[in-house]
Amino acid sequence: MTVIRRPVVVGIDGSSAAFGAVRWAADEAVRHGQPLRVAHALEESGEASVDEQRIVLDAGAEARNWQPGLDVTTATSHGSPARMLVEQSRHASLVVVGSRGRGGFRSLLVGSVSRQVAEHAQCPVLVVHHAERWAGPEAQLPRHAPVVVGADGSAAAELAVELAFAEASSRGVGLTAVRAWREPAHRWGRQPDTDGLADAARRELADDLEPWLAKFPAVEVGQRVVRGxxxxxxxxxxxxxxxxxxxxxxxxGFTGLGLGSVPSQVLEHADAPVLIARRS
Structure with a gap:
């Protein structure tokens, strides 16, 4: 049987945040048995300078140092970094980017490249917030904290749950599944059955998790159902x-839009890395 190998692609720009993203990407590639591709976009036409070539070569070398035996390739292309990564995503298992690189407004948590990739990529996207925290060789990637997943019962959330279980299983950590419920907008003067609504949300969440609990029995799962x-x-x-x-x-949501309201807000405000679930 032929095994299809889709690389984990990481975008870099020479910033310390980009090197932190490379560490996350290399870790993901090893966990899921995929090669790593380190990609850098050249905004101007013409040949890459020695410094620009050194950016990708150094990042590739660091990835091999962090994960000996990992299959690492490097690539440079001309044009928009976001467009380059979206194009790479067509044949990737995952795209990894730091939430911010060089330049931009420091008051914004997510830079324009990261947001565009999250909105338009053709595979899952991992946006690593404050990735510079893991740029140095002495920094340890988080190992024991749980994976958190939003599970609202939609088709997109079903994929998020699947990826969350795979991540938790590969890391040997727990998983927390979150579902929120609200009262109906129109009650026509009747008092809502809040206990019934909460019980229904708990049952629906348990039903959504059941097949993945059977597939990943070693993953310890917490279920959090909240009103609001x-x-x-x-x-x-x-x-x-x-x-x-x-x-x-x-x-x-409107299927023609890149990101819904919830993932967009989580991407903008979460301190932890955010994995946007999409089919490859």
Missing amino acids: ETVPTLLDEAREALMVVVGARGHG
């Missing part, structure tokens, strides 16, 4: 999470 909005709950859980996994769209 999804985003504040996910952000609260993210404070102590290894990563947060969300579907690209949830219930009620």
Whole structure:
């Protein structure tokens, strides 16, 4: 049987955040048995300078040092970094980017390249917030915190749950599944059955998790069902999470848009790395 190998692609720009993203990408590649491709976009036409060539070569060498035996290739191309990474995503298993690289407004947590890739990539995207924390060889990637996933019952959330279980299983950590519920908008003067709504949300969440609990029996799973909005709950859980996994769209979204409201807000405000779930 032929095994299809889709690389983990990581975008770099020479910043310390980019080197931190490379460490995450190399770790992901090893965990899921895929090669790593380190990609750098040249904004101007013409041949790459020695410094620009050194950026990708150094990053590739560091990845091999961190993960001996890992199959690492490097690539440079001309044009927009976001466009380059979206194009690379067509044949990738995962794209990894730091939330911010060189330049931009420091008050914004997510840079334009990271957001464009998260919105338009053709595979899952891992956005590593504050990736410079893991740029140095002495820094240890998080190992014991849980993976958190938003599970609202949508098709996109089903994929997020699948990826979250795979991540938790590969890392030997727990998983926390979050579902929020709200009262109906129109009650016509009747008092809502809040206990019934909460029980229904718990049953629905348990049903959604059941097939993945059977497939990944070693993963310890916590289920958090809350009354209110999804985003504040996910952000609260993210404070102590290894990563947060969300579907690209949830219930009620327009399929033509890149990201739904919940993943967009989580991407912008979570402190932990955010994995946007998409089919490869």
